[in-house]
Amino acid sequence: MEKQFTIKIKNGRKYFYRFSLNQRFQHIFLFSTVITLVLTGMPLKFYDTRWAKPLYAIFGGINYTPVVHKVAGVLLLMLFVYHIGYLIYNFTVDEVKPLKAAGRLNLPSLLQAIMRQPMMPQWRDAKEILQLMKYLFFLTPERVAGDKYTWKEKFDYWAPFWGIVIIGSSGLIRWQKELFSHLFSGELINYAVIAHGDEALLAALFLFIWHFYNVHLSTMVFPMGTVFLTGYLSEEMMIHEHYGQYVEVMKQAGLEREIQPLPGSGDQHRARGPETAAPVGY
Amino acid sequence: MRMRDTRRSGSYAAFKIMLALLAAALAFPLTAFSAGGEIRTDTENCLICHRYPGMGRFDEAGVKRIYYINEMKFANSVHGKLKCTNCHVGLDKIPHTDIRKVDCTTQCHLKEPSTEREFSHTNMVEKYNHSVHGNSDPNNPKPFPEDLPTCTYCHDNSIRSPLEGVWGTSQALANETLSRCVGCHTKDHWAQNYYLHVTHRMRHLRSQAEIIKLCTSCHEDSEKMSRHGLDSIATFKDTFHWNLVKFKVKDAPDCISCHVPIGFTTHDIRPKYDQASSVNKRNRVNTCSNQGGIQSCHPGATDDFAGGRVHAYGTKAQLVVDGAQSIAVEADESLLSERARRDMSEREIMNFKILSYIRLFYKILIPMVIGFMVCHQTLDLLATLRKNRHNSH
Numbered sequence: 001m002e003k004q005f006t007i008k009i010k011n012g013r014k015y016f017y018r019f020s021l022n023q024r025f026q027h028i029f030l031f032s033t034v035i036t037l038v039l040t041g042m043p044l045k046f047y048d049t050r051w052a053k054p055l056y057a058i059f060g061g062i063n064y065t066p067v068v069h070k071v072a073g074v075l076l077l078m079l080f081v082y083h084i085g086y087l088i089y090n091f092t093v094d095e096v097k098p099l100k101a102a103g104r105l106n107l108p109s110l111l112q113a114i115m116r117q118p119m120m121p122q123w124r125d126a127k128e129i130l131q132l133m134k135y136l137f138f139l140t141p142e143r144v145a146g147d148k149y150t151w152k153e154k155f156d157y158w159a160p161f162w163g164i165v166i167i168g169s170s171g172l173i174r175w176q177k178e179l180f181s182h183l184f185s186g187e188l189i190n191y192a193v194i195a196h197g198d199e200a201l202l203a204a205l206f207l208f209i210w211h212f213y214n215v216h217l218s219t220m221v222f223p224m225g226t227v228f229l230t231g232y233l234s235e236e237m238m239i240h241e242h243y244g245q246y247v248e249v250m251k252q253a254g255l256e257r258e259i260q261p262l263p264g265s266g267d268q269h270r271a272r273g274p275e276t277a278a279p280v281g282y
Numbered sequence: 283m284r285m286r287d288t289r290r291s292g293s294y295a296a297f298k299i300m301l302a303l304l305a306a307a308l309a310f311p312l313t314a315f316s317a318g319g320e321i322r323t324d325t326e327n328c329l330i331c332h333r334y335p336g337m338g339r340f341d342e343a344g345v346k347r348i349y350y351i352n353e354m355k356f357a358n359s360v361h362g363k364l365k366c367t368n369c370h371v372g373l374d375k376i377p378h379t380d381i382r383k384v385d386c387t388t389q390c391h392l393k394e395p396s397t398e399r400e401f402s403h404t405n406m407v408e409k410y411n412h413s414v415h416g417n418s419d420p421n422n423p424k425p426f427p428e429d430l431p432t433c434t435y436c437h438d439n440s441i442r443s444p445l446e447g448v449w450g451t452s453q454a455l456a457n458e459t460l461s462r463c464v465g466c467h468t469k470d471h472w473a474q475n476y477y478l479h480v481t482h483r484m485r486h487l488r489s490q491a492e493i494i495k496l497c498t499s500c501h502e503d504s505e506k507m508s509r510h511g512l513d514s515i516a517t518f519k520d521t522f523h524w525n526l527v528k529f530k531v532k533d534a535p536d537c538i539s540c541h542v543p544i545g546f547t548t549h550d551i552r553p554k555y556d557q558a559s560s561v562n563k564r565n566r567v568n569t570c571s572n573q574g575g576i577q578s579c580h581p582g583a584t585d586d587f588a589g590g591r592v593h594a595y596g597t598k599a600q601l602v603v604d605g606a607q608s609i610a611v612e613a614d615e616s617l618l619s620e621r622a623r624r625d626m627s628e629r630e631i632m633n634f635k636i637l638s639y640i641r642l643f644y645k646i647l648i649p650m651v652i653g654f655m656v657c658h659q660t661l662d663l664l665a666t667l668r669k670n671r672h673n674s675h
Binding site: 205 | 531580583590641647648658662664
């Protein structure tokens with residue numbers, strides 16, 4: 001892995017390291033293929049609309065667009081396989097080997113290690129969502145002090161993960177329908193047709209409403225968050241989204257005195273109540 | 283004397299050219315075809331009256347009838363060699379009070395070359411009467427016989443297609459082939475007719491979309507279909523096959539690709555439980571995979587593959603799942619539910635249920651996720667605005 005500073009200071013502003021080059025590469029690969037897949041797939045699902053045919057024509061019409069779609073699909077599945085390998089490799093290096101060295105490699109400890117993984121949903125996430133609800137419904141001025149990966153990131157992660165499994169498998173079935181009919185009954189093709197299109201619609205809407213808002217349209221990041229390119233997140237965004245991690249990293253770096261309070265809270269993120277709120281300028 | 287003859291034939295040639303030009307202007311798509319051909323003479327003088335485009339009337343039922351005959355179009359149609367009275371039997375009086383409906387089984391005085399007997403369409407009509415569209419069984423007559431298609435419902439006898447599109451799509455190729463015929467068969471028009479007669483059978487005259495339009499003109503009418511115990515064919519337009527037609531894919535599957543595959547004939551379409559049907563379980567794999575070796579859409583198809591559902595499920599599946607009680611007990615609807623119980627196997631019903639559940643799952647999941655996201659983002663925006671206001675104080 002490449003050496004990175006946890007905090008980088010540029011023009012007097014702090015930037016916090018979040019994503020490795022490997023992860024950023026995976027993400028760019030992921031969204032390039034997904035956008036291609038959405039653009040080449042949706043015209044088939046909505047073939048009766050006005051935009052379907054011109055959009056299809058851009059990719060070469062009926063003769064080439066399906067090929068583009070299949071190539072992009074295969075690339076995405078390759079990324080998926082790579083990502084699973086990446087997870088297994090990291091898990092082996094970070095968890096299995098130390099456990100083995102300590103002589104505590106057994107099923108319970110392994111399960112515990114799996115549950116510790118950053119993307120695993122935890123009880124904390126439910127509490128964070130509850131806290132967020134309170135904040136969004138004006139019940140508290142205090143935003144959630146999110147850790148390195150909040151429930152939002154986990155949502156962003158598991159939604160495509162599940163999506164790739166469903167869309168990928170149903171896509172392969174649709175593509176190689178004759179082959180799959182040697183293994184399964186023909187009705188599976190019918191299910192695959194529906195699941196592929198509907199799950200893809202869900203995924204596309206998810207990406208364009210949820211993820212695009214979070215990383216492009218939200219007032220905090222408009223017109224575009226840059227963390228996916230640089231790997232570093234600005235201090236404001238760190239406070240807004242990952243206050244827990246922010247405090248931790250600042251302490252580790254010996255910058256305890258410079259820690260900014262959580263917006264909406266008192267002198268630290270413990271105290272609450274609007275009357276004690278310290279104004280923080282963005 | 284010789285001079286006068288020359289002049290006369292010269293003016294006749296000029297007249298011919300003028301006529302040809304006029305015809306070309308009138309029937310533009312035919313120009314390539316009619317050029318050099320001879321115009322058939324109207325030996326029965328029907329065109330004395332029937333050449334006037336305004337000729338027609340509203341019949342007793344209020345239907346507009348047009349009696350105008352475009353000579354050029356007729357001459358180039360599939361029946362161009364026939365006399366009017368070959369098909370329109372009777373017509374001895376003027377006005378034609380003795381008119382009889384045209385019967386395609388009429389012998390039309392042409393010699394059928396293989397038997398040297400008078401030609402008629404009897405063979406096809408007989409075949410057709412035994413097909414799913416016919417009504418041949420007197421013991422088991424079909425309800426609403428007026429719904430069944432007649433010969434002319436599908437055979438609208440538009441002009442023959444232009445010469446192109448047989449082996450390749452160029453007219454040049456057709457001309458090249460024809461140039462070899464006319465070496466011996468010196469009458470151009472005859473050679474063209476013969477060529478068209480043969481090549482007519484070697485191609486689809488209707489595009490996929492046109493075939494679907496023709497079939498759906500009845501089969502999409504759910505009222506008409508249900509009184510015959512059939513699902514409306516809207517179920518086709520919910521398939522990937524239809525997508526291919528929509529996007530004009532070459533050899534995209536239309537109705538006849540599966541229901542009249544190679545080796546079968548349109549006049550003899552059978553119901554699917556008939557073993558002679560191309561979509562009968564026995565023949566289905568062959569229909570999907572290898573149509574006489576000429577066209578193979580799904581070469582590796584298995585029984586399981588062919589067992590999948592091609593059309594989406596329609597009213598029948600719905601009827602069986604909902605139970606016949608909830609259905610109105612009108613005569614035609616009861617026929618539909620009766621047929622539904624016969625046609626829908628346990629397995630099909632289960633398949634339909636699973637499909638419905640998958641659809642339902644996404645019908646709930648998509649609005650839920652989207653609704654949640656939209657709410658969250660709106661509230662988030664409001665919270666940001668509130669915070670900004672708060673901060674500016």
